[in-house]
Amino acid sequence: MATTLFQDLDTVRYEGQDSKNELAYRWYDSDKVVLGKPLHEHLRFAVAYWHSLAMNGSDPFGAPTIHRPWMNRSDAMPAAKEKADAAFELFRVLDLPFYTFHDRDIAPEADDLRGSLKNFHEIVDYLAKKMESSKTELLWGTANLFSHPRFMAGAATNPDPDVFAYSATTVKHCMDATKLLGGDNYVLWGGREGYETLLNTDVGHEMDQAGRLLSLVVEYKHAIGFKGQILIEPKPKEPTAHQYDFDTATVFGFLKKYGLENEVKVNLEANHALLAGHTFEHEIAMAGAFGILGSLDVNRGDPLLGWDTDQFPNDLWDTTLAMYHVIQAGGLGKGGMNFDAKVRRQSFEPEDLVFAHVGAVDLCAQAFLKAADLIEGKDLSKLVDERYAGWKTPEAEAMLAGKVTLADIAKASEEKNLNPQPKSGKQERLENLVARKLY
Amino acid sequence: MATTLFQDLDTVRYEGQDSKNELAYRWYDSDKVVLGKPLHEHLRFAVAYWHSLAMNGSDPFGAPTIHRPWMNRSDAMPAAKEKADAAFELFRVLDLPFYTFHDRDIAPEADDLRGSLKNFHEIVDYLAKKMESSKTELLWGTANLFSHPRFMAGAATNPDPDVFAYSATTVKHCMDATKLLGGDNYVLWGGREGYETLLNTDVGHEMDQAGRLLSLVVEYKHAIGFKGQILIEPKPKEPTAHQYDFDTATVFGFLKKYGLENEVKVNLEANHALLAGHTFEHEIAMAGAFGILGSLDVNRGDPLLGWDTDQFPNDLWDTTLAMYHVIQAGGLGKGGMNFDAKVRRQSFEPEDLVFAHVGAVDLCAQAFLKAADLIEGKDLSKLVDERYAGWKTPEAEAMLAGKVTLADIAKASEEKNLNPQPKSGKQERLENLVARKLY
Amino acid sequence: MATTLFQDLDTVRYEGQDSKNELAYRWYDSDKVVLGKPLHEHLRFAVAYWHSLAMNGSDPFGAPTIHRPWMNRSDAMPAAKEKADAAFELFRVLDLPFYTFHDRDIAPEADDLRGSLKNFHEIVDYLAKKMESSKTELLWGTANLFSHPRFMAGAATNPDPDVFAYSATTVKHCMDATKLLGGDNYVLWGGREGYETLLNTDVGHEMDQAGRLLSLVVEYKHAIGFKGQILIEPKPKEPTAHQYDFDTATVFGFLKKYGLENEVKVNLEANHALLAGHTFEHEIAMAGAFGILGSLDVNRGDPLLGWDTDQFPNDLWDTTLAMYHVIQAGGLGKGGMNFDAKVRRQSFEPEDLVFAHVGAVDLCAQAFLKAADLIEGKDLSKLVDERYAGWKTPEAEAMLAGKVTLADIAKASEEKNLNPQPKSGKQERLENLVARKLY
Amino acid sequence: MATTLFQDLDTVRYEGQDSKNELAYRWYDSDKVVLGKPLHEHLRFAVAYWHSLAMNGSDPFGAPTIHRPWMNRSDAMPAAKEKADAAFELFRVLDLPFYTFHDRDIAPEADDLRGSLKNFHEIVDYLAKKMESSKTELLWGTANLFSHPRFMAGAATNPDPDVFAYSATTVKHCMDATKLLGGDNYVLWGGREGYETLLNTDVGHEMDQAGRLLSLVVEYKHAIGFKGQILIEPKPKEPTAHQYDFDTATVFGFLKKYGLENEVKVNLEANHALLAGHTFEHEIAMAGAFGILGSLDVNRGDPLLGWDTDQFPNDLWDTTLAMYHVIQAGGLGKGGMNFDAKVRRQSFEPEDLVFAHVGAVDLCAQAFLKAADLIEGKDLSKLVDERYAGWKTPEAEAMLAGKVTLADIAKASEEKNLNPQPKSGKQERLENLVARKLY
């Protein structure tokens, strides 16, 4: 294939904070060692195929504004290859270590199931070849089980068992492809796994269906020896009125219900946290506490808008707190930070994609460095440790460990005529400590 | 004690739908048999002591507007008895079978723990006597572990273990009192069990603390032979920024984490569902699917306002759907329908309390009758059953039961070259069916 | 043209409340006289061309699910005529007196401006002919100035004056067509008249641009002798982050700023009210108070979802209050009630469109009858009049009329040592009065 | 009076960015000249009497946590003087140039109107004396017309004209006091000027009442020769369900309706913007465009919580954009930046108040410096100017000035066969430019 869209763009390089180059990294010094590892091992950034290569800028009130050469070509498979060529050029320009995809991002639907699978594997092979000469690896693969009308009432949770079977089949092939391409994770996002109205829905039956698919996935993972993580990406609503994987806590309960809590982790997205009424750092901290933090979809939402804007992140405060809890949870392991973010509809030029990624990469790198600094300086943890210090006495430990009964505790408290006194939570002081580290 | 506030008000009676009496029930014919039981056994309405007897109409921007004789008296214990007298007069006026209370609603805080417990038990004894001559029984008791400043950073989840012990002691006595008064349930609401800022919080530690208190409660229940249900009331936020019992799904995960899912159920409140981004019927349906539906706090919120307005319900559509899912879940058992609702700040006259309850009681009764009618007529269920009928084939049942692998399913699907076709979800038609039943 | 989609469906007829026919009107007895006029003159229902004929069921995560014969035909103009034939069949089936359209709903965009205008007028002529043999008239016309990428940064408010000119030209032709077809109103909806980010926006300049277009429209209306109303449809956000016509109060200020408050009214949509944080009845009451109530887009949103779901309405409480304030405001005059509502994505069958309209028509008719009953019975107004009765004294009237100064009032109040006492707002009682009327 | 609460705290000083002193200013170098004036003249910071001296930490679910010596004293007037002493000590510690108050913050309600006015003027005189020896001046005064039950159904908008008169009387005295104390502004906040339910409300009548009070205020201002600004503080809801001064655009329409748009400006609060669904910079930019920007209440809300948390601000991005639009609008003139912010309920120590203000002052100072830098560097404005450059041609100017008709524009556009092409909005690039300036 001759030319690609990003071919003439220079590779973005780290130039340090004094650089005036708008298309250089000022913070993302990928080999810089912090907390014992180079930055790139902590962050494991990934470019999202769908948002960067497949999105066309349409919205519910408007037609596409982004017209890439491979869109609307009449020859779908050559178009898919042209798109792949452009993708790897973009990866080269951004100089990031990973990418992520849905089956439908990389290969076109055909007239029937067999044809669609054939298309998919042909492009997977094409990607495998491209990866041989690229530094960019696969963070994770996934299946698009929400766009086609057959999924309109759910994929695993469809009232029609044939749709379940169709979905399971698609997932099987996507897992095979992810393994073949050396992916580190396999993700499930349940865009249609929920309901539009309870009037026509049996939620118990549908959750059992979803639990079954996930069990099948876990068994298959072991059967084929896939060493990556299995991840669920929570999202509360949009496109449906309610999705069963609402947030981290909901997914944790779901995993416990089906006995999968040691097999499956979460891929957390900032904008999805927001739609569930949470901050990103909340979701990360909860996943840390439940032991199911897997990977991140880094982006941002607009708290004043009620849909998934999937914007590139730009707020240092929020992102630093997210990174802080990632470190607290022990890092992302095989997971990474996927830019599940799209340029605005009006930003239709190829260059806009690069601006967007450069800003986001730098923000996350800066945020991670600041968070590491907070961790190492114990600025916050000193005060937190003091706050919970009372629980370190033998009596308190025994109480927490369940070695005394409610009646025992009552007896002792009444004897002491307990009268605990409030202590200031020092929220403003702690916020100042963060602010001084950041700005 | 001489006179009480509601003494001159007549008992509200069922007069049927043609009644023009504003203070009569038009739908709540308590002995009417439907679905095999009298209405009062299905609904088990309760008056909430705090909202009806203890609320003074203050809000964050305004002073009390409601001045009852027992408020601001200098002699706290006689005042508490005057309040109890008024309470039982109100129960008599409303002619409802149950009431509910927090320790602090019925008895004043004293100077120290022992004094507060003494006050509490003295009033519990007073209530026990009053109940001898009243038809109104106790639906549930609970402890107020959120109002006093000692709980400002949590009760069970306080960084100070002495507050945990103080809380546990209080709960022990409230459980004793609930048992003594013949209560059918004991409820925990975690108003301060959460965080204001993650900057000073260890969520993992705090959830373990909450899990421990709940385990102690369950063990104590069995130790003392309390036959009622233990209930958690989910609420996502307010008063804190986040509470650990966000919604039903979160509580289910929490119960599973601490192995309590067979011991504890949920007390669901309509307004709390809304604050978590859910409908009331969603929460009820999810609790039904998880097998943890315990009881209801019936009220309504204002979806345009972001706080717990705790208004009396007035929408037949929403309430009917809630009742529908209660019936689908097998009813409330030992639970009931507690009016956790307060009159508006401007409705400071005693009569306003009666108007409010009469409207709410009638709404719920009407909604239950409509829901029972929908159930019996199978208007909705016929269409739902058809929708999932495909799962009744042996092949589909085997797939759902986990008797085939992902690879098996894929093989079969590819052989059949599966091509499932969409079927209309018929949402508008189903909505019309409900509308025609209601209006 | 041979067959159309709705041809075999019977015309929906009024059959009364006892009818078991799911496709009959139970409340919409169009000739029934209430408040001095037949129902159809009060309600003036309209079918929306775009939602009923042009929507394909796609959403941000999914492909079209609704495939009508005229969609995706390669011959755009014959397709537009087939669509028009189907439209008039649908109007015949629903037996409603009006329809509404955007230019782009009825006629395809061509390769250039002149071609698009030509297409448009050709179809307008085709509609004119169809209307000769139809009872359905045009409630209003409008221009789609938001779908095409040229409008991505606004139409009247575009930074590029050529887009302003293009938009003005389009509006001019749409006004001509609306006049030709006997339309009673011309509507402007500013979907892209706002901003995505303030970083690249000059809001003062853009509001002046919007004000200019509206002035041009008003002048042109008079120039051509169009006797209908000019209407703005407020909406706060979606598709942009902010639109300049946020809500009724904002539009009123905008009209005052450009001196257009006597020339332009509002077309209020229920779902848009919700997105602005208001109830539908609030918007109607405010428009009534400002004297700018023009017409209604009847639908409903989902308060738990943050986008314009445009669902068919089904709640009698909300709709009755909306109708109540319409009557209070003196009715809709040349306006009407347009079903700016779409069937759910899963409701792709033609029949679903009919179910949806039947339910909505009946709901509005029932709500209007209930509201008229409330008005005639003075159930609410008696209490409201009493509440404000104090303002009927000469002293109070003088004070409100500005005949005394602040110092005068202070002097008199201090002399009287004023001590006004609270009076109960009786909200619960009033809610009961409404409930008893409805259920 | 002997000791005050803040007496032992050192005055906070500017020590530069390298300071490790948690209680020093790192950015607020008050005499530093930027954009032609010292920082303190741009920022005009004010301490809010109510939040800093009068708040006790209660919330809807909890009792006071903050116990200052002057609270709950039995001798109200000496307590008010002790509070005033503490206030001026706090002003001394924070070293800020202004303060703000409501009548009820500084002086207690008495048994009747005359007594309350007497109390008020006695404390005003006390404050006047304290100001003689203090550098801190009065930014604005206001009346609390929302806390007392007499205002429960509104102050100016009360159905009872006696409450209107009572309110007018109070405002008259507060204006007198503000003038006496040399205040630069007089503010009205309409906490109860709205409705709880439309069922008992006549919104047209109530808006006329509000308009009348505001007209009286403006006339009285001129009558007494008060040279300050009259300001309205918009807020959409809380405490009522709807307030008539919802947001800037609504207030603008209200001012136009009553012919007051040249007499009254807005005092904008960040948290109130959020509750109305807007960003703070949006409200500032709109006020700038309407020519009614008066003053700021600087704080922040929590977009995940639906009430007025009034937190101290800590986000540099948001605050910089707010400052940017303040500068764009020509600055605040006689207005200033009032910290309408309260410490968290758990931050009950006097020191917490100082931490909170130090962080907020520094944030605003840094944000202002960054915004000034953006303005001076034209980083953003260069791109914005380019974007609107098309409007500088004579043809475009004529079109905007109304020198051509709709028909003229259409004719010309059709002759040119206009085909305007989209241009990238460059949002991500602009966000990067801001980020690089800030972090």
Ligand SMILES: [Co+2]
């Ligand atoms: Co994602």
Ligand SMILES: [Co+2]
């Ligand atoms: Co997303």
Ligand SMILES: [Co+2]
């Ligand atoms: Co409750």
Ligand SMILES: [Co+2]
């Ligand atoms: Co509640």
Ligand SMILES: [Co+2]
């Ligand atoms: Co509309």
Ligand SMILES: [Co+2]
């Ligand atoms: Co809409």
Ligand SMILES: [Co+2]
């Ligand atoms: Co304020």
Ligand SMILES: [Co+2]
């Ligand atoms: Co505020």
